[in-house]
Amino acid sequence: MKQHRTKLLVLGGAAALAVMAAVLAFAAGSRAASGSICKTNSGTPPTSPASCIQEFVGPDSISTGGDAVSITKFHNEAGISGATATHVLLTLTLPAGVTTDGTAKVFVAAPGTTTYTPISPNPCTQTSASVSCPVGNIKGDGRAKVVVQVKGNTPDSYSLKVEATYGEGGGGPSNPPNDDQINSGTLNVGVAGIAGDCTNGQTNTVTGGAGGQQTQVITGLAVDGTLPCTFIEAGVTAFAGGPGVTKNFASVEFPGLSGNGYATVYMIFNPVPTGFNLNKSPIFEDTSADASFSTFITVPACDKKGNIVGPTGNPVVGQQDPSPVNDSCIFARTSLGKGSGEIGLHVLANPFDQRFQG
Numbered sequence: 001m002k003q004h005r006t007k008l009l010v011l012g013g014a015a016a017l018a019v020m021a022a023v024l025a026f027a028a029g030s031r032a033a034s035g036s037i038c039k040t041n042s043g044t045p046p047t048s049p050a051s052c053i054q055e056f057v058g059p060d061s062i063s064t065g066g067d068a069v070s071i072t073k074f075h076n077e078a079g080i081s082g083a084t085a086t087h088v089l090l091t092l093t094l095p096a097g098v099t100t101d102g103t104a105k106v107f108v109a110a111p112g113t114t115t116y117t118p119i120s121p122n123p124c125t126q127t128s129a130s131v132s133c134p135v136g137n138i139k140g141d142g143r144a145k146v147v148v149q150v151k152g153n154t155p156d157s158y159s160l161k162v163e164a165t166y167g168e169g170g171g172g173p174s175n176p177p178n179d180d181q182i183n184s185g186t187l188n189v190g191v192a193g194i195a196g197d198c199t200n201g202q203t204n205t206v207t208g209g210a211g212g213q214q215t216q217v218i219t220g221l222a223v224d225g226t227l228p229c230t231f232i233e234a235g236v237t238a239f240a241g242g243p244g245v246t247k248n249f250a251s252v253e254f255p256g257l258s259g260n261g262y263a264t265v266y267m268i269f270n271p272v273p274t275g276f277n278l279n280k281s282p283i284f285e286d287t288s289a290d291a292s293f294s295t296f297i298t299v300p301a302c303d304k305k306g307n308i309v310g311p312t313g314n315p316v317v318g319q320q321d322p323s324p325v326n327d328s329c330i331f332a333r334t335s336l337g338k339g340s341g342e343i344g345l346h347v348l349a350n351p352f353d354q355r356f357q358g
Contacts, residue, residue: 036078036140037085037168038181046163046182052077053090053164055185059233059253062152062196064189067101069198069231072131072162073145074138080111082140085166085179090146092131093161098187099128102149102228106133111141116226138166149198149228155190194235194251198228208235208250214268215250222255231255234265254349262306262346265328270340278341279333285326287319297321299345302329306346 038052056071072092076085094100104124107116124133124146135144152158164181188194195208207216215234222230233253254263272278284296295318303309306329313325332344 036082037076037166037179039077041179042181042183044180046180049183050164050181053162053181053183055092055160055162055183057150057160057185057187058198058231058255059196060186061188061191061194061233061235061253062198064152064155066189066195066197067149067151067199067229068187068196069147069227069229070150070160070185071145071147073143074135074164075143076111076138076140078140080139080141083168084140085138085142085168088135088138088144088164088166090133090135090144091163091165092146092148093163094129094150095158095160096129097152097154097156097189098158098160099151099153100126100131100148101151104131104133104146104148105226105228106135106144106146107226108135108138109143111139114143116143116145118226145226147226147228150187152187152189156188158187158189160185160187191235193237194233196231196233196235196253198231200229204230204232206232206234208233209268210236211238211248212270213248213250214266214270215252216266216268217252217254218264218266219254219257221258223258223261224255227255230257232263252347256349260307261348263349265345265347266342267345268336268340268342270336272339272341278335278343283330283343283345285315285323285328287315287317287323289317295320297323297326300326300329302331302346306331308346308348312348 038050040051042048042050052075054073057068059068062068070092072090074090104126106119106124108119109116124131131146131148133146138144161184167178193208193210195206197206205218207214209215213236215236217232217234219230219232236248236250238248250267252265283299285299286293286296288294297315297319298321300309308326308329311325312327314327315323315325328345328347330345335341
């Protein structure tokens with residue numbers, strides 16, 4: 001799974017503050033080594049991450065007792081005319097401290113599409129700590145996914161392990177399954193300064209922060225109807241901005257949204273940093289691959305209706321001004337009195353199931 005993020009940086013005197021909007025997508029694959037089904041294999045016995053099975057956890061950081069959504073995806077990377085994966089079984093194993101918090105559902109997509117339909121009746125076997133779902137035969141370029149809500153009960157960083165077993169059609173060994181691929185995703189629970197959850201409201205709000213700075217994200221419903229809830233995350237994290245300089249960035253994470261697709265994000269400062277002009281200072285969007293702000297673009301103002309001006313899209317890694325596309329804009333700069341203030345942004349996530357190569 002590829003996860004691409006954009007970062008927005010406020011520069012002011014010795015202080016710096018930022019907002020990060022997550023754009024979430026699974027990596028696309030093509031031809032694979034083992035029967036062309038899996039481009040990168042886990043080995044025998046399976047020890048390394050495979051490319052044909054992916055685990056996504058959203059949000060990747062949640063409050064203690066909060067929920068996230070686990071999505072286990074299998075993609076037959078052989079291509080439309082390639083080998084069939086037979087007797088496919090997808091399994092999610094949760095560590096102690098994380099449990100399932102709802103009924104798992106399984107979906108399949110025909111070759112050449114990413115339109116998922118549910119398997120009925122539900123074939124999954126489920127406990128509080130594991131989900132196992134047989135999905136039948138998956139033709140070349142076909143897909144399957146298992147979606148389940150999970151709960152983080154104890155603060156820690158957890159690895160959610162996934163496994164795909166299948167047989168290879170068209171000349172592979174008999175007596176399937178004969179291939180075993182693994183991968184994992186990460187869920188952080190109870191991280192200081194970060195709040196996250198997966199909820200079912202028409203409007204969803206999460207606020208996290210530390211040290212006089214807060215980040216709030218407000219979303220509508222996820223556009224992906226296969227999700228059991230809308231996952232959201234907001235927080236503030238310190239990082240090294242250079243010798244003797246500590247910067248804070250505020251992170252938000254959310255899926256593609258229904259309606260106009262925007263999340264409303266507020267960067268709240270109490271007090272406003274010394275040297276930062278709440279009404280005039282620019283905000284920069286980080287385009288580096290490592291959140292270093294070594295390359296960045298200027299975030300434009302929204303139009304009078306709150307929309308991004310010009311083409312929308314996610315700036316590429318290394319992009320500098322002028323950017324041909326933007327995925328965020330500033331719609332408000334507001335003094336809250338007594339030295340505090342906030343900046344309001346509209347942030348657009350790319351479609352949840354968009355695929356990126358690289």
